[in-house]
Amino acid sequence: MIASVRGEAVEVGADHVVVECAGLGYHVVVLPSTAAMAARGDELRLVTSFIVREDAQTLYGFPDRETRDLFDVLRTVSGVGPKLAMAVLSVLEPAQLRRAIGEGDLAALTRVPGVGKRVAERLALELKEKVGVGVGATGKPGAPEGSALVRQQVVDGLVGLGFALKPAESAADSVLAEDQDASAAVALRGALAILGKNR
Secondary structure (H helix, E strand, O other), X not given: OOOEEEEEEEEEOOOEEEEEEOOEEEEEEXXXXXXXXXXXXXXXXXXXXXEEOOOOEXXXXXXXXXXXXXXXXXXXXXXXXXXXXXXXXXXXXXXXXHXXXXXXXXXXXXXXXXXXXXXXXXXXXXXXXXXXXXXXXXXXXXXXXXXXXXHHHHHHHHHHOOOOHHHXXXXXXXXXXXXXXXXXXXXXXXXXXXXXXXX
């Protein structure tokens, strides 16, 4: 199992990075917020989860062990695969997710695109004893970036998650109209919340 990778980012996409380690380039699927904060030439260290299926072998990377562990435990719930687990972690930061599960906050959980009431109920029921806590969360937005760049990063991230271009652009514009100084990570979460309500 590949538990982590560290090296230079030689490619950065909307939902992935390629990290070169000892001459090998590892294609790592990451959260859009992680991709938005990475740049070519940066040294990255990602905690990873390696998933092997009959038709694919995929390496998922996270900024810390807590996020990786939440990704793994989310996938233990029926109906939650890697893509949906990534969507959950794109909308809810770890502390927010733990609080939502601990308090049975279905409204917060169903903000995630693809999570309906039944899946939200399963998440709250099955994971409450494993990860749920009834405490507040603190956001950690990145430094403000240029609005045009942030908009493009958010749109690319949404398209990478499977949304159509026009709704992605509309959601990004709505978020940035309210907060022009929002970081890509904060703007992406806001756009995902908007799109989740519209589904």
